[in-house]
Amino acid sequence: MRIENDVKLDFKDVLIRPKRSKLASRSVVDLQRTFTFKNTKREWTGIPIIAANMDTTGTFEMAEVFMKHKMIVALHKHYPAEQLINFFNKHTVEELSYVFYSIGMIEQDKEKLKTVLAKIDHNKLQHICIDVANGYSETFADFVRSIRHDFPDKTIMAGNVVTGEMVEALVLAGADIVKVGIGPGSVCTTRKMTGVGYPQLSAIIECADAAHGMGAQICGDSGLTMPGDFGKAFGAGADFVMSGTMFAGHDEAFGEIIEHDNKKFKPYYGMSSDTAMNKYSGGVAEYRASEGKTVEVPYKGAVDKTIQQILGGLRSTCTYVGAERLKDLSKCTTFICVNNHHNTLHGDAS
Secondary structure, three states: OOOOOOOOOOHHHEEEOOOOOOOOOHHHOEOOEEEEOOOOOOEEEEOOEEEOOOOOOOOHHHHHHHHHHOOEEEOOOOOOHHHHHHHHHOOOOOHHHHEEEEEOOOHHHHHHHHHHHHOOOHHHOOEEEEEOOOOOOHHHHHHHHHHHHHOOOOEEEEEEEOOHHHHHHHHHHOOOEEEEOOOOOOOEOHHHHHOOOOOHHHHHHHHHHHHHOOOOEEEEEOOOOOHHHHHHHHHOOOOEEEEOHHHOOEOOOOOOOEEEOOEEEEEEEOOOEHHHHHHHOOOOOOOOOOOEOEEEEEOOEOHHHHHHHHHHHHHHHHHHHOOOEHHHHHHHOOEEEOOOOOOOOOOOOO
């Protein structure tokens, strides 16, 4: 047993300190980024915000909206092959550059991926998200390595992890983007059930440092509850930022509208919850426990309005610190601690 006494921070623990800026308006801020992925050498340009691959948010309907904004949706992995084939066949290669195809670590997922690829233009499926709750097992790194071997031309995002050494291991195994976050999500109970986790802001800072040293990228996954958290995540060094909570409850999210006391709600649940495991796995296996919960979130209407709020808030973040491009935000960011007993953060995020 050992104890680390270094300060570790979540989004709620910090604010971004404003700086003098030459920017006259939010409208001049460029939120698009261009990345060349490490393994495929594929170039991608867009706004690096991702709707999470949960079955409530990683939907075809969400993707239809996001691709118009040049933002990404990671489709959930439970769509039948035929529906995925129809979706990929009706969209262009350019539109599908904003879509990640999600798989787990079981052989059936791999076989479904091969089935889909056999029935579509191979160039349309450009990105794969390999998603597991615990990315620390050797078998996961081996699986990432096998996907890289079998699909050398596909961009691979893999996770989840929260420490630099495992980011490096996954990049060496073939990942272009490493997904960062254990337990920060609003419907994730991993921290309560297992005692395992890592404050999300510090995880992003440390994992970004490891990935960037190897020419790879990270995706900060979850823990965002308001538009300002996107600015904090990008300021901490995240290349991509993924959220489920912010995109739940919309028309494009899965689930029927529920009414209570003249108020409207939609269901939202973690993919390790009883709800998800009963739906897709026939229940919770006797050797494990649920690590997610099911909630009802207020109905929010069309997701376009929320997208506008997030992008507007992010542009405003950039103007407060003088970052004309999203790419420059982490270089311009200084965090100040507001909710931590140490009351200091040594150094800038950059």
